[in-house]
Amino acid sequence: MSEVIVITSGKGGVGKTTTTANLGVGLAIRGKKVVLIDTDTGLRNLDLLLGLERRIVYTLVDVAQKRVNYGQALVRHKKYTNLFLLPTSQVADKDAVEPEQMLEIVQAMKTEFDYILIDCPAGIEQGYETAVIGADWAIVVTNPEISAVRDADRIIGKLQAENKKIKLIVNRIRPQMVKDGTMLDMTSIDDILSLECIGQVPDDDKVVDSANRGMPVVEWKDSAAGAAYRDIVGRICGEEIPFKPFETESFWQRLKHVFGH
Amino acid sequence: MGREIVQLKGNRGGLQLVFAPNVDFESIRDDIQRKLEEGSRFFRRGTEIQIAPGVLSEANEAVLRKLFHQHGVLFRVEEPVEAPPRPKVERKPAAAPAPQPTLIVEAPKAIPKMEEPQMLVVNRTVRSGQEIKSPGSVMICGNVNAGAQIIAGGSIDIRGACKGVVHAGAYGDMTAFVVADQLMPTQIRIADRIAQPPENMKKPTVAERASIKDGKIVIEPIERQEIKA
Incomplete structure (x- = not known):
């Protein structure tokens, strides 16, 4: 059975593309056949995070406008051969792909893949419509800050109006700040959004490092964010995985930070 | 902020147009025109605006009617229906x-x-x-x-x-x-x-x-x- 999931947020910069890349690699590690579709036409990034930029020949725009079949545009991952990327164009803009064209592509892919993950652009305009139309359900990514939560609320309203099932990922949590009461905690976020949460990802410097190297943190054994993404992948596959409490810095670690490393 | 030249009062019959005292018709007309063009929330298309008979001369009523109709607002001269308490x-x-x-x-x-x-x-x-x-x-x-x-x-x-x-x-x-x-x-x-x-x-x-x-x-x-x- 094929599952089509759109990863969206409303606000930009909360970690949609990072989440898409990590879930894609995570599902591929479990042996699933996965395709990631970048719909952020004009501002594509997903290829960078996967280290596949130099292999792109055709794009989503070419497929939508029927210049090539989707199979010709797919880029296979270097390490995980059951993971594919359908990149988008960096030169075209968002209206280059109509929602109906996207729906047709996704329908065609369903027979071939276990999971189709769609990376949605920020905003609520046509790019959003195109990304969401073919999805069975949606993952809304947000950060524990008031503006990201507000925009998530907006996007959830839109998704619910289209009768999409939605699950939440809270990204870039800083456990120490939550503990100190200077960052929104899960209870306050749940108060506003009241959605099923399938992931709480801590802020992790390794995410930046991994993006630069094109190797998502989900495969890094020593990354806290990577571990959180592995749990999310398990939950998507239907496993019951409890949420682990975050490790906050001990007194000595904080002291070390104060006096430099 | 002074008193508005043109005001709307709601009653059971609809929205009643009320003018500030001692204001000439030109100012009233200009104020309504400005509000209509700004797309004020009171003058939405399809709204029905009423005015009590005798407040304006018939010629002036006709001027306002034309102005409202241009913006899709209904305009009627009618005795106000006072809402009983x-x-x-x-x-x-x-x-x-x-x-x-x-x-x-x-x-x-x-x-x-x-x-x-x-x-x-x-x-x-x-x-x-x-x-x-x-x-x-x-x-x-x-x-x-x-x-x-x-x-x-x-x-x-x-x-x-x-x-x-x-x-x-x-x-x-x-x-x-x-x-x-x-x-x-x-x-x-x-x-x-x-x-x-x-x-x-x-x-x-x-x-x-x-x-x-x-x-x-x-x-x-x-x-x-x-x-x-």
């Missing part, structure tokens, strides 16, 4: 799902004459960017999140937390009110009054009701009637 009191049972026993006795009498729109019940949380608009009263079974808007001609009852913008009596009904389990809106408007809750407001522990008293929006705690099954 009793029916106004009786609207409240229509808005309160659990009316007090004393009011139930009066309610059946009011029903036959009621031409008012029915209450709109929204059975979900209203999220940021969503707007619920109704000419009558509105009941929300869910939260009204920050960034959401509820606009009602009558009163608003929220069975949940209210954090968005609520406007009761949007067509001028000063007796309209807003009730919520947790009333902590971004802004409260009743008729033409606007109130803003204080910064750093604490989460209220009881249901509250906002209404106009002595020309000001006042918020007071209320007791919700528990309906025992």
